[in-house]
Amino acid sequence: MRFLITGGAGFIGSHLAERLVQRGDSVSVLDNLSTGSLENIEHLVDTGQVDFHLGSIQVPYAVEKLVDEADFVVHLAAALGVKLILEKPVESIETNVTGTQIVLEAAARNRTPVLIASTSEVYGKSNKIPFCEDDDVVLGPTRKSRWSYAASKMLDECLALSYWEEKQLPTIVVRFFNTVGPRQNARYGMVLPTFVQQALEEAPITIHGDGKQSRCFCDVRDTVEAVTKLIDAQAFGEVFNIGSTQEISIEDLAMLVRQRVDSRSQILYTPYDQAYGRGYEDVQRRVPSVDKLHGVTGFRPKITLPEIIDRTAAHLRSAMTEVI
Ligand SMILES: NC(=O)c1ccc[n+]([C@@H]2O[C@H](COP(=O)([O-])OP(=O)(O)OC[C@H]3O[C@@H](n4cnc5c(N)ncnc54)[C@H](O)[C@@H]3O)[C@@H](O)[C@H]2O)c1
Numbered sequence: 001m002r003f004l005i006t007g008g009a010g011f012i013g014s015h016l017a018e019r020l021v022q023r024g025d026s027v028s029v030l031d032n033l034s035t036g037s038l039e040n041i042e043h044l045v046d047t048g049q050v051d052f053h054l055g056s057i058q059v060p061y062a063v064e065k066l067v068d069e070a071d072f073v074v075h076l077a078a079a080l081g082v083k084l085i086l087e088k089p090v091e092s093i094e095t096n097v098t099g100t101q102i103v104l105e106a107a108a109r110n111r112t113p114v115l116i117a118s119t120s121e122v123y124g125k126s127n128k129i130p131f132c133e134d135d136d137v138v139l140g141p142t143r144k145s146r147w148s149y150a151a152s153k154m155l156d157e158c159l160a161l162s163y164w165e166e167k168q169l170p171t172i173v174v175r176f177f178n179t180v181g182p183r184q185n186a187r188y189g190m191v192l193p194t195f196v197q198q199a200l201e202e203a204p205i206t207i208h209g210d211g212k213q214s215r216c217f218c219d220v221r222d223t224v225e226a227v228t229k230l231i232d233a234q235a236f237g238e239v240f241n242i243g244s245t246q247e248i249s250i251e252d253l254a255m256l257v258r259q260r261v262d263s264r265s266q267i268l269y270t271p272y273d274q275a276y277g278r279g280y281e282d283v284q285r286r287v288p289s290v291d292k293l294h295g296v297t298g299f300r301p302k303i304t305l306p307e308i309i310d311r312t313a314a315h316l317r318s319a320m321t322e323v324i
Pocket residue numbers: 006007008009010011012013030031032033034035036037055056057058075076077078079080095099117118119120175176177178179180185
């Protein structure tokens with residue numbers, strides 16, 4: 001099959017491109033390299049296994065041309081990362097909403113199936129654990145930019161499901177929970193690579209808030225496995241959580257990272273206000289139910305957290321050596 005991956009030079013996209021190429025599919029990537037990097041897919045582009053196109057999902061004719069050549073579109077391009085969303089809220093909303101609409105509209109012309117990436121952020125502050133796909137969502141007020149990412153992704157989901165209902169465009173929505181692994185960009189405030197980098201540099205590991213908030217970290221290899229299984233299952237018109245169910249508090253994560261990396265870094269606590277500005281709201285617990293994913297594909301993420309940390313550390317160590 002011929003796939004188009006928007007955002008394919010990014011973290012998840014580059015791993016997905018690798019996986020699809022490995023199993024014999026051909027892959028084109030459309031990416032504006034805003035948070036992604038050509039280095040992530042250089043090995044695939046140089047060997048002619050991936051066709052790279054520099055451009056934005058917000059340019060309809062560029063999107064249409066590439067969608068027309070594809071049998072399946074995986075739409076990952078988005079503005080993301082807490083810092084970026086808070087610093088550039090207008091651009092982020094535009095990328096996530098207008099960009100997705102352009103991709104869906106282009107796909108609808110030939111009913112080319114589309115899988116779109118949403119996020120666990122759409123569950124917001126809900127305290128019904130674990131989060132199930134049909135649960136109510138609890139977002140904060142619109143005056144807090146933090147919620148614009150979740151709201152924009154919710155609108156993407158509504159659009160994708162409406163294209164399926166109204167225009168018979170086959171769409172699948174996946175809600176990624178915290179996904180980690182090599183090539184994830186620490187610059188955008190992703191907690192695990194940030195902690196690992198700090199531990200490797202023997203710099204203080206900085207926890208935002210009291211560290212009692214918890215998350216589940218899923219290895220990107222499990223994530224792309226789940227994505228390919230949903231594509232193969234043709235699970236159209238449905239929403240799926242993709243994430244690990246191993247829950248850990250951020251404070252325990254900092255200690256585990258320090259231990260795995262064998263670092264003497266101090267652990268410091270920074271108030272949210274200082275890290276993200278006044279009135280920042282965090283989500284206390286975020287745990288997915290992956291029963292629906294398992295029901296349709298037979299798959300559950302299985303890579304353990306210590307393994308994920310070791311692999312992230314190995315990757316960051318080799319990146320540090322290259323810089324030296
Ligand atoms: N990584 C996670 O933990 C996580 C969690 C929830 C949801 N997601 C979603 O998964 C998707 C992939 O995320 P990622 O972690 O790989 O992030 P990433 O930043 O590495 O990838 C996003 C890619 O999209 C590209 N991009 C951004 N705007 C673009 C535009 N206008 N036109 C073309 N390309 C553009 C970036 O350059 C980048 O390569 C995103 O939709 C994100 O919202 C990721």
